[in-house]
Amino acid sequence: MSLIFGIVMCILLIPTLLIMFFILYPKNWKSAKMILGLTMKKEFKEGETEKTIDMIYSKRRGQAQKVLYISLALSIVLLLLHGFILQTTLWMVLFYASLIGIFIPFFLGNKEMKSLKRTLGLSQEQKVIYTDINTAGSIHTIKFSSLLIPNIIGLFIVIAALLVDLKVINVKSTFAGNFLGTGLAAIFWAVGLLISGVAYMMDNLKNEVISTDSAINANYNRAKKKNLSDFSVKFLWLNTILLATTFVFLVLWYSELLFFIFTIIYFLIIMIGIFIYVLRDKKIEQRYEKEMTVTQDEDDNWIGGIIYYNPNNKRLNVKKRVGVGGTVNAAHPVGKLVYAFIVLVFMFTLGSLVYVGMTEATPIKLKLEDNKLICHQLSDDYVIDINDITAIEWGEDVNNLKLAKISGFGISNLYKGNFSVNGNSCKVFLNPEEGNYIKVMTAEMTYYVSAATSEETKIVYEQLQS
Amino acid sequence: MIIRIDELSDIPIYLQLRNQIVMGISSGELKAGEKLPTVRDLALEMGINTMTVSKAYQLLKTEGYIMTDRKNGARIRTEIKKEASVSDANKTELRRIVSEARISGVEKQELIDLIDKYWEGGND
16 A cells, blocks of 8 residues: 555656756756746846856756755655555655745745846836737637536446445445445546636636737637647546546445556556646747747746736736646735635645644553543544443454445554444444454444554453453 | 736826727727627736726727627727817827927927828837
8 A cells, every 4th residue: 555655656746846847947048938937038148147147047957956856766765665654744745845845946046036137127117918909808729518528427427426335226345335435436526626627717818918910829829728728628537537447446346456556547647648738838839939029027926936926917817927827816815715725735734644643653542431431542532331332242353354444544553433344334443453353332333442452452341241 | 909008107007998999990900890809808818807998998989989789799880980180188198299209309300200100000
């Protein structure tokens, strides 16, 4: 499991970092449209200024290169580590640190370039908006039906998975009823909806004005949007295929291994797709390079060249200055909410990792107090009144049970939460490394519990019997 | 046709938009009967309030440059009323421009050449 997770993270992190590096820091800055998030100007390529920029750029590119190499080396090291929680925690830390790390030289370089621009007297004196009246609101390449069909198929699969779990449709599946497949299918369906929403937003991005000729502007924007809509629709179909795979391998015929293999293939194809999209986008830029006669200097509206902040612009979504796709205007009320949400997700992920780490490190306790059986770890997880217990059974080996997690923890030294045990929904509080357990039955629920060691479990079992 | 709006200009945005559409009609970039974007589309594209675009369209309609209807949106009028005289407001504006040019030492011929150029639909 650790190795599969490591491979998935490698597939996600390594190509993402490589693509980001080559987009943010192209080898030859003089032929790029932007340099460290600033609009390219002919004055940048003259005499002493060129030498100064060369120095700034190579320093920042070198720093980013170091971040890239360190991240790649650490990814390999993490692949060799054991312990799921430790590995997950370190992967998440590496993921965030690498993504932030590769942006830091860009941010610093952007600051230096803005200062140089001011020194050269090239500061943005006018806030001019260019709009082509002939293309306004008329360039759309995405068809509503191309987004609707995969989402409808996805919805049918989620409903089918739900019907299997509710046992309305009977299939020979040990894990029907645990809602794991339905839950995951619903998540992938939600991802599909998200892709559709983003694709629609991107299709409605402001058309760029690159020339005084409306025909050139129209063709350029159509080509760019077509590339993006092709990628979005393929991504959506791929997501629907993964959704179907989830249904087959987690609902109809339970095989975690095959499901993970398909997940790895899914991420691999996405990364290849992003790579192709970026290449095509670059080709479009090259094709229209000579036609670009209008340049719009909006440098002061981009914090660090990455975050768009323009209170005068009523638009929410804008095209990214560097990179692919779009971003949101941080000065827009909804934009502020989006950024707040991103910060919350970031904090939640880190908080969850700390909580999971603490849970893994804290041994479980099983005790009898005040006529109650208490399952305690960081807090009291389950409190069962002795009078409610209808029967107890001693279990020799946890591994003989057919356990499937529905929600909670399922790591090497802890099974805790709602599980499907031999096809029945139960509550579990076990140390699977020790083996022995007690099956506790009440009128409402069945519990499978153990203490940190077999000896302690045995003591509690004897106390319960007496 | 490219619309250029300066956010820091003293001229209100709706007036800049109105002026540029008039210039577009005069230069032939916007042809008679040509459809203009909807208020919503243009406002969204320019990142400005829909009220601003609506105000500009309303002014152009009142002045007889465009016509609007619910079904077809806004279009350039096929028959624009020809007054064949310079309005008082434009006379005042032209006088201001001539005065400023004279104070700053611009030759009379230079100004006439500029008028010729713009008359023929030329741009800066």
